[in-house]
Amino acid sequence: MDTTPEAAGFNAARLERITDHLNRNYIEPQKIAGCQVAVSRHGQLAYFSSLGHMDLERDKPMADDAIFRIYSMSKPITSIALMQLYEQGMFQLNDPIHRVIPAWRDQKVYVTGEGEHMELRAPATPMTFRHILSHTAGLSYGATAHPVDKLYRAHRVRRDQGETLQSFVDKLSNVPLHFSPGEHWMYSYATDVCGHLVEAMSDKPLDEYFEDNIFQPLGMTDTAFHVDRSRLDRFTANYERAPDKSLKLLDDPHKSVYLEKPSFFSGGGGLTGTTADYLRFGEMLRSRGKLDGERVIGSRTLDLMTRNHLSGGDLSTMAVGAFSETAYDGVGFGLGFAMSLDEVATGAMGKGDYYWGGAASTIFWVDPKEDLVVVFMTQLMPSATFNFRGQLKNIIYGAIEED
Numbered sequence: 001m002d003t004t005p006e007a008a009g010f011n012a013a014r015l016e017r018i019t020d021h022l023n024r025n026y027i028e029p030q031k032i033a034g035c036q037v038a039v040s041r042h043g044q045l046a047y048f049s050s051l052g053h054m055d056l057e058r059d060k061p062m063a064d065d066a067i068f069r070i071y072s073m074s075k076p077i078t079s080i081a082l083m084q085l086y087e088q089g090m091f092q093l094n095d096p097i098h099r100v101i102p103a104w105r106d107q108k109v110y111v112t113g114e115g116e117h118m119e120l121r122a123p124a125t126p127m128t129f130r131h132i133l134s135h136t137a138g139l140s141y142g143a144t145a146h147p148v149d150k151l152y153r154a155h156r157v158r159r160d161q162g163e164t165l166q167s168f169v170d171k172l173s174n175v176p177l178h179f180s181p182g183e184h185w186m187y188s189y190a191t192d193v194c195g196h197l198v199e200a201m202s203d204k205p206l207d208e209y210f211e212d213n214i215f216q217p218l219g220m221t222d223t224a225f226h227v228d229r230s231r232l233d234r235f236t237a238n239y240e241r242a243p244d245k246s247l248k249l250l251d252d253p254h255k256s257v258y259l260e261k262p263s264f265f266s267g268g269g270g271l272t273g274t275t276a277d278y279l280r281f282g283e284m285l286r287s288r289g290k291l292d293g294e295r296v297i298g299s300r301t302l303d304l305m306t307r308n309h310l311s312g313g314d315l316s317t318m319a320v321g322a323f324s325e326t327a328y329d330g331v332g333f334g335l336g337f338a339m340s341l342d343e344v345a346t347g348a349m350g351k352g353d354y355y356w357g358g359a360a361s362t363i364f365w366v367d368p369k370e371d372l373v374v375v376f377m378t379q380l381m382p383s384a385t386f387n388f389r390g391q392l393k394n395i396i397y398g399a400i401e402e403d
Contacts (some may be wrong), residue, residue, distance in 0.1 A: 079336020
C-alpha cells in the first residue's frame with residue numbers, strides 16, 4: 001500500500017515510531033508473533049506496515065493481505081446491519097424485542113438464590129432494541145460462577161457448530177436476565193441476538209445479508225464467517241500467552257474450525273478478514289456512512305449510533321462484570337460502539353472517537369474530529385494482555401502536525 005504521511009498531516013518520522021515501538025517491544029521479544037497497522041487521515045493512507053510473522057511454526061512472515069480472526073470487531077458490522085433495517089422503518093429503538101422474539105415476552109430478572117431456590121421478578125422495563133444494541137439488556141457471556149451464568153451453561157447457551165441463531169435465542173428464553181434492561185451495562189451475547197434480529201427481519205441468513213448490504217458495497221472481498229481453503233495460505237495462526245509469558249499456539253490455521261462454514265453466524269464474534277477490508281469499513285464510518293459512492297448507513301443514523309446511550313453516564317458507573325474490550329473511566333457506549341467522552345478521565349487523546357476491539361487483541365477506532373481511522377491487527381489472546389490502543393494513540397496523535 002502506498003502511504004503519504006505528509007499529505008495526511010503527519011510528521012513522517014514521528015509516525016514511523018510505530019514500527020520501532022512494535023518491533024522493539026513486541027515482535028523481537030516474541031510477545032506477539034506479528035501484527036499489522038493501518039493509519040488513515042483525511043482519506044489518505046498515512047501508514048501501513050506488516051511486522052513479524054503470521055505463522056511462527058511455518059516461519060511465514062506477515063503478509064500484507066493476511067487474514068485475521070477479528071472476533072468482537074464483528075460487533076460494529078452487525079450493529080450497522082441492524083440499523084440499516086431501522087432506516088427501513090422495521091423497528092424503533094424503544095420497541096420491545098419480544099415483538100420479533102415472542103418467546104422473550106415473559107423473561108424474568110434474577111434476584112437471589114440458586115437452582116430451585118432462585119428468586120426471580122419481572123423486569124422493571126421490557127428489553128428494547130436500544131438495550132440489545134448497547135449491551136444494557138441484562139444478558140451476559142455465561143462464563144462466571146454467578147447463578148445465572150450457571151444456567152447459561154446448563155442450557156448450553158453457546159455458539160457451537162450445529163447451533164443456529166434461532167436455536168440460540170430459543171435457549172436464551174429459558175435463562176433469566178442478570179438485571180432489568182437499562183439498569184447496567186454488561187458485555188454479552190447481545191450482538192449475536194442482533195444478528196438473529198437481522199435474519200428474522202430481513203428474511204436472509206446473516207452471511208448473505210452482510211455480503212449483499214455491507215461487504216459487496218464496500219469491496220470487503222476477504223471478510224467472511226469462514227476462510228475459504230483457496231485463501232488458506234493467507235490465514236494467520238492464533239496464539240495465547242502461556243503462564244511463562246511465551247507464545248503458545250492456540251489455533252493452527254491448517255486445522256482451524258474457521259476453514260468450514262459455520263452453522264452459527266456469530267454477529268458478536270465470528271468474522272475473519274483483512275486489515276485492508278476493515279480499513280474500508282472504517283473509512284465508510286469516517287465518511288459518515290458512504291464510501292466510493294456507496295451509501296451503507298445514513299449520516300444521521302450513524303450520528304445517533306455514536307452518541308452515548310448510557311443513562312448512568314459512563315461505563316465506570318454503569319458496567320458490571322470484569323470482561324470487556326475497553327477500559328471504563330470516561331468511556332460511553334452507543335449502538336455498537338464505545339466512545340471517549342473525556343480525555344482527562346480516559347488519560348488518552350481522542351475525545352469523541354468511537355471504537356471497539358476483538359478477543360485476539362485486534363482494535364480499531366474512528367476519530368471524527370481528527371478525520372482519522374486506525375486499524376491494528378494481531379492474533380494474541382486474551383485481548384487485555386497489552387494496551388495496544390493506548391500506546392498507538394500516544395504515537396499517532398503525537399505525530400499530527402496540523403494545529
